[in-house]
Amino acid sequence: MAEMIEKKCQNCKAPMQVRLADHERGWGKFCSKSCKAKRQTKMTGIAGPDYRASGQSVKQMQNGKYAKSQFKRHDGISPMKHKKCAQCGEPAVNGVIWNGEVTWYCMDHLDNTHPFSSDALGQW
Known part of the structure; x- marks a missing residue:
């Protein structure tokens, strides 16, 4: 013990x-x-968010403003508001990380092949 x-x-x-x-x-x-x-x-x-200041219960806050569902990851298909394609300037849908930097691409310029697919490997 x-x-x-x-x-x-x-x-x-x-x-x-x-x-x-x-x-x-x-x-x-x-x-x-x-x-x-x-x-x-x-x-x-520095204090964290005060849920009681709004007059709502913790349950209401979890279902409302601070709900986890608001912070979902981007789906990689729909255009983003503030990211532009590196090649054409259209709204980007996804980014590619290379050497620690993110390059954003639209659906037309994004290479969407999975790294382990037969297209990417070029073996089949």
Whole structure:
């Protein structure tokens, strides 16, 4: 069984048990995530989004403005608003990463062959 030590939470000063290995890594400073968040806000002055300020419940916020479904990945088919094709200037639909840089292309100029397909390998 892991060796435990007694410590106090750096935010609320509540006594807590911490594994010695976690203490040596610099972990185990707070008794909960909420205590860590309160201390971080106090130290940096930056708070996360306050869901209560809008007067809505967390459930309403999850289904509304902050819903994960709003941040879906681009489908790679429909044109983007702010990206232009590197060859013709039309709205881009997808980008290609080469040597750490992204080059954007429209549907006409995008090479959509899968790298392991027979067309890409040229073997079949």
